[in-house]
Amino acid sequence: MRDSLYTDLNVFEKFNPIVPSGYKNSAYVCLGNIDTTLQRQVLERVGKPRLVVGDTMNYWIEHKPNELKETLKCMDVLVVNESEARLLTNEPNLIKAAKQIMKLGPHIVIIKKGEHGAVLVTEETIFSAPAYPLENINDPTGAGDAFAGGFVGWLARTDDLSAENLKRAVVYGSTLASFCVEKFSVDGMKDLTYLQIQDRYRSFMQLSRFDER
Amino acid sequence: MRDSLYTDLNVFEKFNPIVPSGYKNSAYVCLGNIDTTLQRQVLERVGKPRLVVGDTMNYWIEHKPNELKETLKCMDVLVVNESEARLLTNEPNLIKAAKQIMKLGPHIVIIKKGEHGAVLVTEETIFSAPAYPLENINDPTGAGDAFAGGFVGWLARTDDLSAENLKRAVVYGSTLASFCVEKFSVDGMKDLTYLQIQDRYRSFMQLSRFDER
Numbered sequence: 001m002r003d004s005l006y007t008d009l010n011v012f013e014k015f016n017p018i019v020p021s022g023y024k025n026s027a028y029v030c031l032g033n034i035d036t037t038l039q040r041q042v043l044e045r046v047g048k049p050r051l052v053v054g055d056t057m058n059y060w061i062e063h064k065p066n067e068l069k070e071t072l073k074c075m076d077v078l079v080v081n082e083s084e085a086r087l088l089t090n091e092p093n094l095i096k097a098a099k100q101i102m103k104l105g106p107h108i109v110i111i112k113k114g115e116h117g118a119v120l121v122t123e124e125t126i127f128s129a130p131a132y133p134l135e136n137i138n139d140p141t142g143a144g145d146a147f148a149g150g151f152v153g154w155l156a157r158t159d160d161l162s163a164e165n166l167k168r169a170v171v172y173g174s175t176l177a178s179f180c181v182e183k184f185s186v187d188g189m190k191d192l193t194y195l196q197i198q199d200r201y202r203s204f205m206q207l208s209r210f211d212e213r
Numbered sequence: 214m215r216d217s218l219y220t221d222l223n224v225f226e227k228f229n230p231i232v233p234s235g236y237k238n239s240a241y242v243c244l245g246n247i248d249t250t251l252q253r254q255v256l257e258r259v260g261k262p263r264l265v266v267g268d269t270m271n272y273w274i275e276h277k278p279n280e281l282k283e284t285l286k287c288m289d290v291l292v293v294n295e296s297e298a299r300l301l302t303n304e305p306n307l308i309k310a311a312k313q314i315m316k317l318g319p320h321i322v323i324i325k326k327g328e329h330g331a332v333l334v335t336e337e338t339i340f341s342a343p344a345y346p347l348e349n350i351n352d353p354t355g356a357g358d359a360f361a362g363g364f365v366g367w368l369a370r371t372d373d374l375s376a377e378n379l380k381r382a383v384v385y386g387s388t389l390a391s392f393c394v395e396k397f398s399v400d401g402m403k404d405l406t407y408l409q410i411q412d413r414y415r416s417f418m419q420l421s422r423f424d425e426r
Contacts, residue, residue, distance in 0.1 A: 094328075095346045115307075116329035119346065128343035128420050133308045133332065158426065167423040201425070207341050208421050210380040212414070213371065 019045040028156035030148055033057040036064050036071040043074055051161065053077040053152045054106075055144065061087050072105040079110045079148050094119065095126065110170060112147055112177075114140075120170045127167045130208050132178035132200065139184045143177045146189065150176030175200045232258040241369035243361055246270040249277050249284040256287055264374065266290040266365045267319075268357065274300050285318040292323045292361050307332065308339065323383060325360055325390075327353075333383045340380045343421050345391035345413065352397045356390045359402065363389030388413045 017038055025047045031039040031054040039054060054075040060068050061084060072078065078101055086092055089100040098109040098121035109121045113131075120127040151173035158165055175197055179188040230251055238260045244252040244267040252267060267288040273281050274297060285291065291314055299305055302313040311322040311334035322334045326344075333340040364386035371378055388410055392401040 093348055093350070095348050113329060116326060117341070117343075126346045126420060127423070128330070128346065129423075130330075130341035130343070130421075133339045133341065135306055135308050137306070164424065165426070168426060171423055205423070205425070207339060208343075208423075210340070210342075210384055210418070210421075211377065212418070213378070213381055 017042045017045070027051070027159070028152050029053065030152040031055065031071075031075070032145065032148075033060070036060045036068045040067075040071050040074060043071075050159075051076050051152075051155060053079060053148060055079050055148055056088075057084060058087055069104060072101075075106045077108040077110065077151075078106040079112065079144075079151065081112045081114070081144065085109075085111050095121065108166065110151070110173075112144060114143075118147070118170055118174060120166060122163065122166070125163045125166075127170060129167075129170045129174050130204065131174060132204065133207065134178060134182060137181045140181050142186070143181050146180035147173040147177040150174070171201060171204050172197070175204060230255045230258070240264070240372070241365055242266065243365040244268065244284075244288070245358065245361075246273070249273045249281045253280075253284050253287060256284075263372075264289050264365075264368060266292060266361060268292050268361055269297065269301075271297060271300055282317060285314075288319045290321040290323065290364075291319040292325065292357075292364065294325045294327070294357065298322075298324045308334065321379065323364070323386075325357060327356075331360070331383055331387060333379060335376065335379065338376050338379075340383060342380075342383045342387050343417065344387060345417065346420070347391060347395060350394045353394050355399070356394050359393035360386040360390040363387070384414060384417050385410070388417060 015038060019042060023046065027050040029043065029046055029049040029052050031042060031052065033055040036056060043052065052075050054071065054077070056068060056078070080088065082094060085094060085097040085101065089097040091097040091100055094111050098111060098119070101109045102121070102123070107123065110118055111121070112118045115131050117129045117131040120129070151169045154169040154172040155161065155165070176189070178200065179192055179196075182188045228251060232255060236259065240263040242256065242259055242262040242265050244255060244265065246268040249269060256265065265288050267284065267290070269281060269291070293301065295307060298307060298310040298314065302310040304310040304313055307324050311324060311332070314322045315334070315336070320336065323331055324334070325331045328344050330342045330344040333342070364382045367382040367385040368374065368378070389402070391413065392405055392409075395401045
C-alpha cells in the first residue's frame with residue numbers, strides 16, 4: 001500500500017523542502033525517511049551540521065539504491081530497523097550488517113529491534129540497549145521516529161559525542177519509543193514531562209544493570 | 214521429525230531414570246526437557262533440593278499439558294524460549310506470559326530470545342540481558358542447554374539466590390550459550406577455561422553498561 005501511495009501521487013518528486021531560516025544553522029540534523037534525494041536537498045540547505053542522523057526504509061533501499069548510497073556518504077549516523085539493515089547489506093548477521101553500512105559512510109550505526117531493543121555499533125563500541133518491558137503496547141506507529149527524536153534530542157541538548165554519551169542517547173531513544181507505543185497516536189508523548197522521561201531512563205538502568213561478584 | 218521420533222520409539226515411556234547415589238542430595242537440580250513425567254520421577258529420586266530449575270518444549274506443552282502442569286508446580290525456575298512461553302500461556306506479550314507462568318508454580322521465569330538475549334522475571338524484578346554480539350554463529354545446537362547449565366552452575370557455585378545473583382547467573386547462562394554457538398558441536402565448550410568465561414562475562418558488562426549524566 002505504501003509503495004502504490006508513493007508511486008501514484010509522486011508527492012516526493014514535486015515537494016520542494018524549504019528550510020526555515022531559524023533552522024539553517026542547526027548543529028544537529030535528523031533526516032526522516034523521506035525520498036533520499038530530498039534528504040540530500042534538505043542537507044544542502046542547512047549549514048555545516050556537527051552531526052547528521054538519518055533514517056531510511058525499504059522503498060528507497062529497493063527503488064533508489066544509488067541515490068541512497070550518495071546520501072549515506074553525508075550521514076554520520078544511520079538509524080534503521082533489523083529488516084532494513086539486512087535489505088541494505090544482504091547480510092543476515094546484524095553486527096556484520098552494521099559494519100558493512102559503516103563502509104558506506106555513517107561511522108555510527110544504530111539497529112532498532114522493536115521489542116528486543118536496539119544495538120549501537122561504532123568503530124570502538126558495541127552497545128546493546130534493552131527495550132522497556134511493556135505489558136501493554138497499544139500503537140507501534142511512530143516508534144522509530146520517537147526513537148530517532150529521543151536519540152538526536154539528547155545529543156543536541158548535551159552537545160557531547162563521546163561513546164558514553166552516545167549510549168545514553170540510545171537509551172533516551174528507547175525511552176521515548178516506549179512512551180510512544182504505550183498509548184494511541186501521539187497521546188503517549190504530548191503531555192510527557194522531562195521528569196517522567198528521567199524516571200523511565202532510570203528504570204532502563206535498573207532493568208539492565210548487573211555487577212561482578 | 215522430532216515428533217515422529219518420540220512417538221515411534223516411545224523411548225521416554227520405557228526409560229527408567231536412575232539417579233546415581235552421589236547426586237541424590239543435590240541442592241541444585243536442573244531438569245532438561247525430557248518427558249515431563251520423567252522430570253517428576255527424577256525429582257522424586259533426589260532429596261529436597263534448594264532450587265529446581267526446569268526446561269520444557271513444544272512437544273510436552275502440546276501433548277502432555279496436564280502432566281506438565283503437575284511438574285511446573287515442583288519447579289522454582291522455568292527456563293523456556295519465546296515460542297514455548299507463548300505456546301504455554303497463549304499470550305503473545307512475553308512479560309504477561311512470564312507472569313502467567315508464575316501462577317503455575319515457578320516463582321522465577323527466564324525467557325530465552327536467541328540472538329536477542331534473555332529476560333528474567335521474578336515477583337520483584339525484570340532483568341534484560343543482551344546476547345553476545347557474535348559475528349560468526351556456527352552451530353546453535355545446544356545453546357539452550359548451555360544457557361541453563363551456565364545459569365544453574367553459577368547458582369550452585371555461589372549458593373546465593375538473591376536478585377542480584379540471579380541476574381549474574383542469567384549473564385553466565387548467556388556467556389556459556391555464546392561459547393556454545395561459536396563453534397560446531399561441543400567444540401566451543403570442551404576446552405573452555407574459567408578465565409575465558411570470566412573475560413566474556415566482563416565483555417557482557419561493557420556491552421550493556423550505561424550511566425546517568
